[in-house]
Amino acid sequence: MSSLPLALRDSSTMLRRNLLHARRYPSLTLNLLLTPVMLLLLFVYVFGDVMSAGIGGGAADRSAYIAYLVPGLLLMTIASTTVGTAVSVSNDMTEGIIARFRTMAIHRGSVITGHVIGSVLQSLISVILVGAVGVAIGFRSTDATAPEWLAALGLLALFALALTWIAVGMGLVSPNAEAASNNALPLIFLPLISSTFVPVDAMPGWFQPVAEYQPFTPAIETLRGLLLGSEIGHNGWLAVAWCLALTALGRLWSKRVYNRDSK
Template sequence: EGIIARFRTMAIHRGSVLVGHVIGSVLQSIASVVLVGAVAVAIGFRSTNATALEWLAAFGLLVLFAVALTWIAVGMGLISPNAEAASNNALPLILLPLLSSAFVPVDGMPGWFQPIAEYQPFTPAIETLRGLLLGTEIGHNGWLALAWCVGLAVLGYFWSAAKFNSDPK
């Protein structure tokens, strides 16, 4: 809290504190994705039919997804009363990949659960990544994944900026 109070008194753009935090978090996420990707290749993952452009598109989607989720997490952190609550507020986001098509195809899920898995941000992103790297059908999932990423990033940015600028601390 002390460093943020100091930043607020300095002649810097107020949004630079948030943007700097998001850039740092996204760079950390990119490093994690590269590490996990290297381990996957080391233990045998091969994408035999993906072109360099498809690999680049997959990486770009992962970066865009990290930006979107980071902005949402910043908003959740700003509404939290303390650090402990901030670390726990984002826990529901951890469950979303488990409720998507990451492990089980949506068609193989119970009928009542299929809309939950289908209409959330992780399913189109996962299906798009599968299509880019494994050659499966992407269909409309690519556009849906981009729309989710942009929508969540914009929502998270405006939510975070409004909360940060209205906070008198």
């Protein structure tokens, strides 16, 4: 069998393995999914009135802040889900299953490819679930057209792919699952210092460049523009550039570590 059909066959097998593993052991995904859901409910129902007034909405009307918050929480959901990917990859590396796969006649990169595709699918499912919670508490995107919805979905998938490759690299270099979870914490920390919860121009002047040009803020502002009709400006190409750069970096890093450890 030629290389490409072999890679496709083995990658699909590894994808099925990862999806079955996620279905049989859903606690990790659910625990990671709980963080953005709890933050969504906390900021809407505890801080919603004050936050809505701060961004120009009425103090008694949380709808303005719900609309502002949900796009950022969707991207934070992706970050939370990919932490589980780092843990899963680390488990495979430390429990000996990778060594067993290497003794079998399967395509070398299929194990990592299965993790990546499975993680992207799980991230998108998690985004749908958090988005459903957002809709249930009042989020609406009435002005978005079908192409804008498709562009938003494409951005979410591209962002999930980028963070997944970084998470795979973190999982490969971690000595155990606990270390992988700790190493991946910056993926959850970065949304907290982005425009997820408050506009960048409301932050201290010295901190604004950090918040504005890190990966999450351009993606969040682009998603808000697509779903809510706000100005996207330069954030669109910045978001795509960050996604492509992180994907390339994560893939190169993961491939190098994986091949080094297989020698």
